[in-house]
Amino acid sequence: MLGGTFDPVHLGHLRSAVELHEALALDRVHMIPAAMPPLRGEPWVPPETRLALLEAGIGDTPGLVADPRELRRDGPSYSADTLAALRRDYGREARLVMALGHDAFLRLADWRSPQRLFELAHLVVIDRPDHEAPLSAALAELIQGREVDSVESLMQRPAGGLLRLRLPTRMAISATAVRRRLASGASVRYLLPEAVEARIRRDGLYRQR
Template sequence: MNQSTQRIGMLGGTFDPIHVGHLRSAIELQELLALDQLHMIPAQQPPLRDRPQVSATQRLALLKTGIGNTPGLVADDRELLREGPSYSADTLAELRIEYGSDTRLVMVIGYDAFLRLTDWHQPERLFELAHLVVMARPGYCDALSASLMELVEHRRVDSVEALMERPCGGYLSLELPSQMAVSATYIRHCLEAGKSVRYLVPATVEQAIESGKLYQRNE
């Protein structure tokens, strides 16, 4: 492989709100996969979950605040600019056009989302555009369904080096060193109850949530 070939990652999610688990995972992914850039992309309206409580614009602002000046991490607003549901295949297609056919493009998802991959929009197309890296998640050890095994098993590789031999089409399961079990749902519950979220989110994000009066229970 050409040593100058770029490695670009995509980490989508609601980031509702962004927290230290998201950000620490992003750093570890960047290091383990030797990514030049990791695009963190908030979903406008995730197809398989309820509408987030705060607006997409507010979630993007919190993401930008959380990332700050961290090298290689990019707060990417492209899914917020599209109408309708946020389909990962469409986002990967845009990134593939931007970075070119030889770039090693990687989509990263958590194991919980991976278990529902066959329910996604055009799951086969994902592999035509990118590699799939699945992060092990604390508490998730469910077996793969037959349809999911059929989709991914023949694509499986056992190392980052093997994954990066081609621009797309592979599947790698990756266990991050920290595996921080921080939940955005728990953070929202804390905020609604008026409890502290210190050390669950970056201090700058905590301040932005407080000043914007976000995630407070409506009386």
């Protein structure tokens, strides 16, 4: 599971998903747009539009799936609820993984039911080699005894582990910066998949509010 607002989906999101698929030898990566992210502001465009852009960006990429399940639930998009739904789909013995970026990881103790996340899945933190920050006491307690140092160790159980993973390609693309460029009319070529850029231009998305 790789969640986010995807507002809009960009090449950094998609390249990370491809590299997660390869590095962890996953059957598939569910890319799941959040309808109402609890700890972030309201996205710029409606959920169904972000899903359509994600589908356009993924295209026929093997192993990547645009998953609309959070858009079909009422209320805020809590990751624990999404993982519970995936666990029901795949069964008790399936090895489930939730991937998140380092910045989101540092706020993990503030999420709803963070302990339940580990009951349902492994967590993989996409490390940033240029970013070091001390863990809060609450976060350190939450992950105590869970961290492993290899994919092989992580995958020995269906859930409960934590792995820090440094992906081969870390594309420094920010959705915030992409939105600013779109709003100002600046070029976003090679920041977005061509199909996503074409859809945004066609529908006049991400203009100034």
